[in-house]
Amino acid sequence: MDLLHALDESEAREMLHDLGCTDGLPVVVPTPERVDEMLAAAPFIRPDEVIGVVAPRMGRTTVTDVAVSAVMAGCLPVHFPIVVAEVRAVCDPAFALGVVQGTTHNAAVLTIVNGPARLWPPALATATGALGPGHRPNATIGRALRLVLINAGGALPGAADMSTLGQPAKFTCCIGEAEEDSPWPPYSQSRGIAAGRSALTAIAVEGPSQIMFVPIGDSVAADAARIVELVARTIAVPGALASMGYSGSAAVALCPLHADVLAAASFDRSSFSAAVYVQAAHSAGEIRRLHGFIRGERDRLDDATLVPALASPEHLAVIVAGGAGTYSAVFCGLSDGVGDAVTTIIETDNE
């Protein structure tokens, strides 16, 4: 790692912009002292450990490199282990980061934090406006990952990042699950993480599409069925990759009200995903009419054959998040094998 020299903070910030090391917003200058302070917050992680190779530039990224991006993003040192977990997750070969970074799709990385790490003060936002402005942990933890993707992965627009339009979630997209407001066990447990452990899940997504639903109240089962259908139809929105045969992943953030309705109707996370999977589909004829082809079609499908938008029920990440209100949100994903959910432990000094 090269050490740059500047006369003052202002000149250093401009230098980092000029070198293409930022996301376009002002950054905190990563002085050696600040980077050391970041590293000191996680003494149980070796600074020289190579966390992964960040595609497509294939930069070998050490813990210290990640600390530089965390400082630049404005992260508080207490959250540094979460940033490390983000980088570990996206560097997992199962995430296919090279494709996520280089695609013309607008893929951002949604990171979901579960367990006690959400509560390290200041706690991650999980409720009202959790994905919006004003929450420093969410804003900076997600931004730190983006800076790693830019600086180690080369993901600058027009160079490695060829997203046709991009999207705001590429700046930051990090949320904690509202475990305390959820009728179900934490999402991370459905990913095989033991209860009480902190974990992070990364999944490549489009921006969120809202689902507004006020329970009608005729019966809990009927309201739950409406939520299932609305989520399914939002995942299978025409024009999404998932709706032309790519059949990949998606995420849904259920507001506590919607989650409670589903739980009252005896849905758990698994049965909800299964129900959504069945309904999130388009007919082959409709896909052919709109797109001209069905991805992966070998033998011609009958027009009436339903093509699922999800690769499987397990390809739907279901979390509970958000505050009071009647809005949930769906995040469409990419194709099967690209940006699918990867979950990793967040290391702590108790490990």
Add this chain to the structure above:
Amino acid sequence: MGTVGDSIKIALLNTPVVALIGDKFWEQSVLVARAQGLSDLPRVKFPYPLAGSGADNLQRVAVAVVDDVLRSLRLAAR
């Protein structure tokens, strides 16, 4: 991105390969090929976009690049 990655996989099997790259994606192809250790991966540039530009244009582009494609494949075969 996928074009270059797939081409490199084929090249590593000692099979002659040439990647067809839209001109808007040329810079990305250079970066990816270099990062994956095959900066001399044979590539031929064509004007982007082809999709939806019609059969006549496809024919024109094919005629324009076919000699480069064949030359690259012959070089790769040596």
